[in-house]
Amino acid sequence: MDGNKKAFYFLFIPVALWLFILIILPHIDLFLSSFKPNSGEDVYTLENYSAFFADPIYWRTFINTASYAIGVTLLAFVVSFPIAFYLVKVISPKVSGFLMLLLLIPLWIGELVTIYGWVILLGEQGVINESLKFLGLIDHSLPLIYNNLSMTIGLLYMSMLFMIIPIMTTMESLDDAMIEAASDLGASKWTVFRRIVIPHAMPGIINGSIIVFMLVIGDYVAPNILGGKSSLWFTEQIYNQFLSTFNWNQGAAFGFLLLIISSATIWMALRLSGQKLDKVGD
Amino acid sequence: MIRSLPNSPLYKYGFRVYVTLFFIFLLMPLIAVSVLAFNDTSAITLPWKGFTLDWFFADTTERLGLFADEDLLRSIWISLQTAFMMATLSTIVGTIASLLFESFTFRFKNLLYFFAIAPLVIPGVILGISILLGSTFVGAWLDTHLGIDLEIFGPGFWLVVLGQFSFGATYAMLLVSARLKKFDPELEEAALSLKATRLESMWYITIPFLKPAILGAFVVTFLMSFANFNTTIFLVGSDPTLPVDLYSRIKFSSTPVLNAVSFMIVLMITIVAIISTFMKRKNR
Known part of the structure; x- marks a missing residue:
């Protein structure tokens, strides 16, 4: 074996093992499990999927x-x-560097701590309610938590940074001269945004949207902790099947449906924008 | 409009107000947990009852501080071990993957690359349940066909590490690849013409060039592991990681010790973020 081939196999084998054992095989198993009955019989059935369509919940x-x-x-x-x-584009790079640092901190702190922070802020005796009472603006606590509003705040908070960063990356390559030229020629701000800035940032917008959509549809912590009883979230159904009722096959079917919808949406977004999946990680 | 153009006051101040509000929104939860970690009360929130360090150091039945709460310390320790193993594995395999995809062409390369970046768009819960199903299947198969009963295939420390590594390697690969794209291949060719083998030239020439990115990938994957909940929850055994422990405490038994842990995490991350910002500036 020549050196080149040896190097190739030295690199290829660990990567193939990683992808085969931890990505490909488990997803095949997810797919197959979703067609097995929970009784453990070795047959294939559609009952997990018909249960999904039979129950409106x-x-x-x-x-x-x-x-x-x-x-x-x-x-x-x-x-x-x-x-x-x-x-x-607007503030000086120095200030911008500092603000970038502030942006990254919540990102790395992780969802549990930040969502907990929102519990403290929005709770019935939370910081916001108590402050408003202290200021005499309200007498009774406002219902800020355990509803769709608080859930939306949580989902937005944990995902928006994944929108900002890719948009910033594409915006950096936009030449200021383009905006100046358009402005000199009498374009309004609205026109500049619509015709120059947004089209240029489109790849970043698409990347950001894909990541945000995937994070939100697959999230459990924000809907479960901040959402109310009526905030129905599909991942909660998956968690219940796996961790409460122990009907793994039903859970596998739900998981597979979630995978289908998120892949289909991402595929559509890539198709409509003419982008490739390779570029999502850039 | 931008730095170089004159702006109307409405545009300038309007923008400034919006950005300020945004950063208040961003930092408010972190400031709230941090300040309330020092509140002298058993409620996790306001009113303010005075300053105390009880939620860090107290060891009484009413108040169990962070450094006296053995369960909490244990879950932090497990999280640190998990993160270290996951980051080490992810960084090694991620670096190998980036070398493979950047410097070799082979059959089915595109297909393999597709699987390598797929974890970016697969929700964490799906990775968690698939790996749980896969490992249970393999474990059961080994047990019934070969009579081998290996604990490693059941939920527990190593399954969590492997589950997080499945997507950690993707991020490490992308971070290392970004730097590898700037590498001058002539350096490697020079080494090869001087009779180094391909592996030697990678080890002595390419890897040292990649060092900052490899270090960065380690830090990023470490933090990812430390914060991960969605994948971990399915793979965890009887020893919870910190996010899993925090989750059940938030749901069932909140005391200000949660604020204390949160404050410590905010502090640590802020320090790491500041250091990494300075390192980046130095590298430029």
Whole structure:
């Protein structure tokens, strides 16, 4: 074996093992398990999927989660885009570096701690309610927590940074001269955003949207801790099947459906924007 | 509009107000938990009852501080061990993967690369349940066909490490690849023409060039592991990691000790973030 081949196999084998054992094989198993009955009999059946369609709570939750995830993705874009633009194009690079640091801190602190922070802020005797009472603005606590509003705040909070960062990356390559030229030629701000900035940042917007959508649709902590009893979230169904009722095969079917919807949405986003999956990680 | 153009006051101040509000939104939960970690009360939130360090050091039946809470310390220790193993594995395999994909062409390369980046878009819960199902299947198969009963295939420390590594390697690979793209291949060719083998030239020339990115990948995957909940919850055995422990405490038994742990995490991450920002500036 020549040196080149030896080097190739030396690198190829660990990578192949990683992908085969931990990515490919488990997903095949997920797929097969979803067609097995929970009784343990060695037959293939559609009963896990028919259970999904027979019980409205399941498919309603599924649709609710998917539409919510799309909504939060749009919201994250609206909230994040001005921030990304401001950090890259408006303020001095020095201040921007400091603000970037502040942006990254919540990202690395992790979801559990930040969502817990929101529990403290939004709770019935939380910081916001107590402060408003102290200021004499309200007499009784506002219902800020355990509803769809608090859940949305949590989902937005934990995902929006994954929108800001890819948009900032694409915005950095936008030449200021383009904006100056358009502005000199009499374009309004709105026109500049619509015709120059947004089209240029499109790859970043798509990447960010894909990541945000995936994080939101697959999230459990924010809906479970901040959401109310009526906030139906599909991952909670998966958790219940695996960790409470121990019907793993039913859970596998739910998991597979979640994988299908998230892959299909991502595929559609890539298709519509003409991007490749390779670029998502950049 | 941008730095170099004159702006109307409305645009300038409007933008500034929005950005300020955004950063208040961003930092408010972190500041709240940090300040309330020192609140002299058993409630996790306001009103403020005075300053205390009880939630760090007290060891009484009413108040169990962070450094006296053995369960909590244990879950922190497990999280640190998990994160260390996961980051080490992820960084090694991620670096190997980036060398493989950047410097070799082979059959099914695109397909393999597709699987390597798939964890970016697979929700963590799916990775968790698939790996749980896969390992249970393999464990059961070995048990019935070969009579081998290996604990490693059941939920527990190593399964958590492997589960987190399945996506950690992807992130490590992307971080290392970003630097590898800037590598001048002539350096390696020079080594090869001087009779180094391909592996030697990678080890002595390419890897040293990649060192900052490899270190960065280690830190990033370490933090990812330390914060991970979605994948971990399915693979964890009887010893919870910190996020799993925090979750059950938030759900069932909140005391300000949670604020104390959160404060410590906020502090640690802030320090790491500051250091890494300075390192990046130095590397430029």
